[in-house]
Amino acid sequence: MLLNRTTAFALACLSLPAALAAQDAVSDDPYVWLEEIQGERALQQVEEWNAETEAKLTGEPEYAIAKAWARQILDDERQIAMPTAIQGDKVTNLWRDKDNPRGLWRIAALDSYLTGAPEWRVLIDVDALGKQEGESWVWHGANCLAPEYTRCLVSLSPGGTDADVVREFDVASGAFVEGGFTLPAAKSNVAWFDADTLMVGTEYGAGSMTDSGYPRQIRLWKRGTDLAKAPQLVEAEQEAVSAGAFSILDGTTRWRFVNVSPSFWTSRVSLVREDGATVALPLPEDADFQDVLGGRVIAKLNSPLEAGGATFAAGSLVSWPLAEIAAGGEAAPSLVFAPSASQALEEVAASEGKLWIKLLDDVSGKLMALTPGADGWTAEEMALPDNSTLSLAAVSGSSDLALVTVEGMLTPPTLYAATPGTAPRVVDSMPAQFDASKFAVEQRFATSKDGTKVPYYIVRPKDADGPLPTLMHAYGGFRAAQTPKYLTAEPYRSGPLALFWLEEGHAYVLANIRGGGEYGPRWHEDALREKRQNSFDDLHAVAEDLIANDLAVADGIGISGRSNGGVLVGAAANQRPDLYAAVISGSPLDDMKRYHKLLAGASWMAEYGNPDVPEDWAFMKEWSPYQNLRDVEGYPATFYYSSTLDDRVHPGHARKMAAKHEELGQPFYFHEYREGGHSVGADHAEDAKRAALLLTFLNRELAGMD
Template structure:
């Protein structure tokens, strides 16, 4: 309560309440959408200062920040494989000395032995210092099978827009006169060693309404980009167009993807002359991999073809690329059918195997599929049960999958999983806390429509009665939320989850609808006009905790990021009696204007189009910004974001904060200048954010048993 009063006293309140806005003309805060506007940034600076004045003065803040930095910079972290390329492995390493990272390589042999001998390729910090740029690493695409030439993507300040440069691994230097592209949201991939697929910002008409490339061109080495040959173009209303290639044995298959909306794609095979041959994948199918001359796709809806084949929702299906290239119409093969409790979450190919990560009631399993004359053989790999499994990388030569295994109380272990032997642990993160002090349970709540909603609950062992509780969820875009080690929970808040339970509180990860925990249907049940289901699921988890005397109304915090901003904004508006605080990171909030701000137009298949009256009729019911009210005792919000987020516009959080300020409601606000959609551009910023959030939660919903 001290923080509530202190922060409220520091803010300047408007004299009159503001009515809900239905049009841009009625919105008095639209000026806050000027990302670099002088007036807008001055307001941001004021809010940042007000928040820091309160929260950095809390006793736990310096301790939490130091502990977070120690965890994030721990040199005993796993050097995760970014890519396994022939006989070498690459990794981006970040620590206290290298906050932006070292991109480096080691031999596969030394890596598998658990003692990699690293050679630095790019020192991102040094490169930024030399070039006077705040470079953030966004990855490298190296051309198989030699893996000597790479397309390196670097972002100024962490935005989605990248600068692309060609790099030679053998010499450890950028290629003089090599391929380069200026800063843009480009789609770039290798066609062959002297040719690129390129879609980029070429000025008027080259980008879609969503701000992504509309054209796909082939750019030959040594020529001016103006001479690049156009091979495909999309419509202005599409999301994006892109080209890419996949090496399958000795064959390089090339493809073009057109994305009409977020959930549909049209794929074409690129013939040697540059012409396109349409793939027979359903528009809502997911292109997963290429193996043994087959394109593998996941069915996101039930398929019953007039050609005589069928496939259930969520199944993996394989088509012969040779038949497609020859114009032959041949039925595909269903190669994997998930059970009712399963969902295919990730698929990756190695030289002769297909690796499938499956969720079974949200627990991970790794399945190996092998093509053969008698069909696709299936084998479940022997890995720890009741864990979260992630496919980190697969080998291009040989058949080894690198996977991590972890749980909320067990730190990640990296396994090399060979096809012809037992999985072998090659690296593990150290325990950062005494797991024996806590318990983890998977529970199920019953939502408003009777749906069983799983959630994970972490509490101090032997704790009795209700505890202050932090519930994190996402609920959108088919993205499953699986339990991670507490130093990484909740997403993008670093070790906040650990700090919270170490303080004697409870942490919950809720698997609400909108994600992919139970396959495509779990997502579809929260699309567009069904969005309220995800909010009802979240309320059901909170109500279940209260009903079982595990939590108390008003001492529950709701946490969400990005799409999760819609979630926590909606649940706070709908049940202010239930929640005492909300954490809203890089959030979507104003759903009346989201499609006009940055990449927002690309998500209309998920939420709806607010410019269509019938869509706005259901969106208006839950849009957080339009449903904010001038009433006392609303949950105290903490908004964290980045000025340079070029995916979700910072205006969303800014305008919500302005309403809180005008109505005299308690809120906290922290906007970093850099970091992009991920917010933190280095460990210092990540540690600070975790400490601020812990102090905020302690101020607003207390700590320890009642």
């Protein structure tokens, strides 16, 4: 790995919290030394486990085949050039292929893009830049100032960490601005105030970051002045999650905002006036700010709201007039859209005169265009394929255009251009990467322990008869709905693993358990904190439903989860080792006694609980994977994958689980990548290797192919 002072700084930022955490470790944890991210002893252990896993798996005949096939799929140049943003009459894209593993950030005319044959101009070659600067740069996006979009704040991460470097870039010249705005590697939050002023949250020294490791202070930084002396707009409490800033161009009006997040699920948002003064918005703290359209701020409610003589249901979209708020007057909310009981709002974005909303209806996507009027909002549903997963790729702020992808497990993504009043038109589509006629997909519902109906999707070979070895993927947290994607991308961060598994004659399941956002706020709230067991019960219910319907057998079900899904699969394996035969745990949370002391863990206490509070630990200790791992006959083999440079979920979680498995004599596999951050793979080569390792693991432990 290439190192310079920026990368060294990022690694030091990772090591310090771990070293401090080790000092206050509980005395009965013999593996706390594995929390030293860059510790010599810890990394030596990681390398030993990596070598053992590779020795077991890379010699199998299917490994080399799967790795080569995965790389071919991931590097396929027939992929859709997905828009990263529509910027006036231009569109940007980050293109990755075998020759450009870190990507080309490029720009084209919107009109040419809509023809499906754009003429691209490369702005930044990330691979070439990394070689030139001796850095392992990973692209983290660009924030370009509307409406001209000629100046951008480009974010580049050393090795894929959440911390990144910010540099000002000039689109016209295609070069970084000499003497322009620049920030060193940190978990920064930066937004344009105007062409010569930024709203900046970053590392300002001792006490400037929250307990969760995010900025506490937002300052107003004028070009050419000392950031350390910039006036402060807002400051979050030390125990808060973060402070942030953002700006939105609504027609010709630029609205600026700052927010303080006391917890992961609450925010106090304020409007920033031209003079830098702030005015609090009347949004409930647990509402989700969405966008601004026609001078009205739009938010999604996560609990019922009574205001202005009206009652608004949880899950609804509501708006408030910003001019009245800015003037200090009373601003009454009004209803924008209320979903039905089977629906959930997933994505919201404003174009010139429309509010675009992507809905889930029994986990199937719908796209609506809402138009404000004197008598309320009117809705028009776009005529897109039914029973599909939809994703809003980008909307245009200067016209009423939305770019949306449509896909299914057996249907490759197609990019549509949608405008109200006309039929959506195809811009581009990915060609089929496998023969879908061999498989059948079905949505089914299992009944959980408390009677809740839990949807899941199952894909099997069409000619299958009777039970099959089955891989089941789930998440169950943070309002993140799990919608069916094309099989070359399932499950999350494991590349085409699901496809490879199916091609070998097995079955794949995507379970929509509680904790996600499949049915709006209630689906999430039913798995919060002391209700977390519901998500585990839902997973067990899906597995038992598969067995009851002769689709799988108890010793033939594997489970997969990543990040929060690590809590899920770890708890599930501990509770029902009889039900699961193999476990895939990616970038997992596992030690719930200490998670809040490790990296960004403190930011998630509103989701899980605070283990330092006895009342919270009373329910958390019942399902914390690390504390409940025990010596039990027939414990399922587990594959842990993670990244050394993950500065969100601490790699110590996976390391400590592996050490405990080793102590108990239980089968485990382990692979920690040295780069990649929380997304694990920094490029397609690593993603392909992971897919091949996981397939070989499943064949050995689940399909019985020793």
